[in-house]
Amino acid sequence: MYMAATKHNYLITNASEIPQVLKEAKYIATSGRPGPVLIDIPKDILNQKSDWVEPGQLDLPxxxxxxxxxxxxIQQAANLIKNSNKPILYVGGGIIHSKANQELFDLATKFNIPVVTTLMGRGAFPDGHELCLEMPGMHGNYTATTSIQKSDLLIAIGVRFDDRVTANPSFFAQNAKVxxxxxxxxxxxxxxxxxVPIVGDAKSVILGLINALGDTKLNTENWINELNSMKTEFPLSYNQNENGPLKVPFVLEELQSLTEEEAIVVSGVGQHQMWISQHWNFTEPNTWLNSGGLGTMGYSLPAAIGAKTAYPEKLVLALDGDGCFQMTCQELITASTENIPVKIVVFNNGNHGMVRQWQKIFYNSKFSASELGHVVPDYVKLAESMGAVGLRMTKKTEVKNVFSEMLKINDRPVLIDCVVDPEDMVFPMVPAGGSNDQIILNEEDLKNL
Amino acid sequence: MSERILSVLVEDKPGVLARVASTISRRGFNINSLSVGPTHIEGRSKMTIVTELDAVEQVKKQLNKLVNVIKIVELDPDMTIETEVLLLKVSINKDSQTSVIEKASLSGANSVDVGQDYAVFELTGSSKELNKFEDLMKPFGIIEMVRGGRIAIQTNL
Known part of the structure; x- marks a missing residue:
């Protein structure tokens, strides 16, 4: 049953095997491409008595x-890079797993190569740096997505050409070598x-490339200028009316402006996840936790509890959707009883927002099983009933004050019911199976679909 | 699509067969034949998998990701010796008895059990030879037939 969802799994048939299996399991889970390892200990084994058996050498042929x-x-790759005028470093979660962000920074800045960071790679290269184009793909920003389309060389490290990045692969980066x-x-x-296929750890690969490129000077100035003017022409945007319903991007920017330290941000799956990835400024690796391609709704709160347990001194923000939050909200009890003061913002649009967005765009607004209802549950009361502080924000003027109040509370979990606009949609957007050359920038563009 | 033969060296551990089979089947590929047995090395088993794959490279990579899979070799059909075993139980009566035994013997099959109204034959050979033998026996009434998986070994270059 677990075979398809784990990297490896064990069935213990004798209690004496447990020490060796634990040693192997930890090694397998944390090395190479990391992944979960499941150890199944049946009931009869749990009742067995056994002498301690010291684990031996790992034997995993x-x-x-x-x-x-x-x-x-590496040499072949360096040769391609030397001859490229429009290179793009397309990097993802592999950089973060390999702890190669510094090496990536050196490679990009030494040779002036622009960087796109995928959903799992956000924070691998600092947002705000001139070379950082941030997230490409289905809900990526115009410049990041288009830079790949116009590139002549993709230097892809620790990424898997996921369909959320490539859209229809036949139209993806057609002029680029890879x-x-x-x-x-x-x-x-x-x-x-x-x-040029390269099997290896991201850090070793990048160090190899830096070494092989030596004193090479790349002529990427025009390319960077082109991308910079794209950034100016097609920025991410949102429209927060003074008295209108709250928009998630606005709320996010307000929250980040109030947090002085680098927070660990943990999301669920859907619209809010995309908005965070787009609008939050990630400058450090491991400050952005989300379930990526697995699309695990309900991930945010439990993962935030884990992050806060590992880094009690850090500010941990579970920024969740209401649909996602309902899937694991009982873990708020864990946070309260174990005294793990995570901060939760539930972006409450009363809907499975991304599902609603697709139904609106592709199914003629036939909303089916995507409406959750704005009224129940009452998230403030729910938080209070589970031992957390419950707060609410519904309009622009409340945002700063409510966040300030949340940030002051450090002895208990805090939850904010952030009531947002259910009609809001995530843009830019490239429909599934479409071409990354045809980016829908806003609601107006939908009319041309 | 043509047949591809993969020879897979694995650790002899519980669950390995299920892992390998599910890795192939969950990608929607059919396994025509699969056999597994010990090798001359202790703790190592060899699987011979015959399948019709057009994406064999990707399946090999996915199989290689399994922790218990040690080595995968795709066998070149022109340099491969392949064999399969068959047990076949056929009904006999006074009239057919001689003919059945004669045909079996000409096919190279060994009779391993003969009763009043049935006979069991064993035959080892290529899949084609085994198919042919089955066709020969069909008119007499096959009661039961079992075939082992195909096994294969590469000849020296």
Whole structure:
């Protein structure tokens, strides 16, 4: 049952196996491309008595992750980079797992190569840096998505050409050659053929590239200028009316302006997740936790509790949708009873917002099973009933005060019921299976669909 | 689509067969034949998987990701010796007895059990030879037939 959802799994048949299996399981889970390992201990084994058996050497003849890249491939990659005028570093979660953000920074800044960071790679390269184009893809910003389309060389590191990035792969980066480096050989060539495939750990790959490029000067000035004017012409935008319903991007920007330290932001799945990825300024790795391609609604609160437990001194924000929050909201009791003071903002639009958005755009506004109702549950009372502080914001003038109040409370979990506009949609957008050359920038563009 | 033969060296551990089979089947590929047995190395088993894949490279990569899979070799059909085993129980009577036994013997099958009204034959050979033998026996009334998975080994280059 767990086979398809785990990296590996064990069935214990004798209690004496447990120490060795634990040692192996930890190694497998945390090395190579990390992933969950499940150890199934049946009831009869739990009742068994056994002497302690000291775990021995790891004996995993079929599991040897390749960390060091092939130098020949690195050289070929460097040659492609030297001849590129419009390179893009397309980087993702692999950079963060490999703790290669500093090396990535060195590579990008030394050779002046613009960087797009995928949903899982947000924070791998600092937002706000001139070379950072932020997130590409289905809900990526215009410049990031278009930079890939216009690029002549994709330097893809720790990414898997997910369909949320590529849209229809036949129209994806048609003029670009591809260098694809990943620790998992099964990802290379799966979606897009790579001219230079590199199996290895991101950090070693990047250090190899820096070394192989040596004193090379890339002529990317025009390319960066082109992208900069794109940024100016097509910025992310939202429209917060003075007296109108709250818009999530506005609320996010207000919240970030009030947090002095680098917070750990944890999201669920859907509209709010995309808005956070678009509008939050990520400057450090591991400050953005979300379930990515697994699309796990309900991830936010439990993951935030985990993050706060690991980093009690850090500000941990569970920024969740109401649909997602309802899936695991009982964990608020865990946070209260274990005294884990996470801060939760429920973006309450009374809907499964992303589902509603698709039904609106692609199904003629036939809303089916996407409406949750604005009235129940009362999130403030729900929070209070579970031992947390409950607050609410509904209009622009309340936002700053309510957030300030939340940030002052550090001895208990706090939840804010943030009532937002149910009609709001996430843009830009490239419909599933579409071409990244045809980006829907706003509601107006929908008329041309 | 043509047949592809994968020879997969695995650790002899519980669940390995299920892992390998499910990795192939959950991608919607049919397994024509699968056999597994011990090798000359202790703790190692060899699986011979015959399948019709056009995406064999991707399946090989996915199989390689399994922790208990050690090595995968795709066998070149031109340099592969392949064999399969069959047990077949056929009904016999006074009239057909001689003919059945004669045909079986000419096919190279061994009779392993003969009763009043049935005979069991064993035959080892290529899939084609086994198919042919089945066709030969059909008119007499096959009661039961079992075929083992196909096994294969690469000849020296």
């Amino acid at each position: 079929g599991y040897k992750p390749t960390l060091e890249p092939n130098p020949k491939m 260098i694809h480096a990943d620790i998992d050989p099964a990802e290379i060539g799966k979606v897009r053929e790579a001219q």
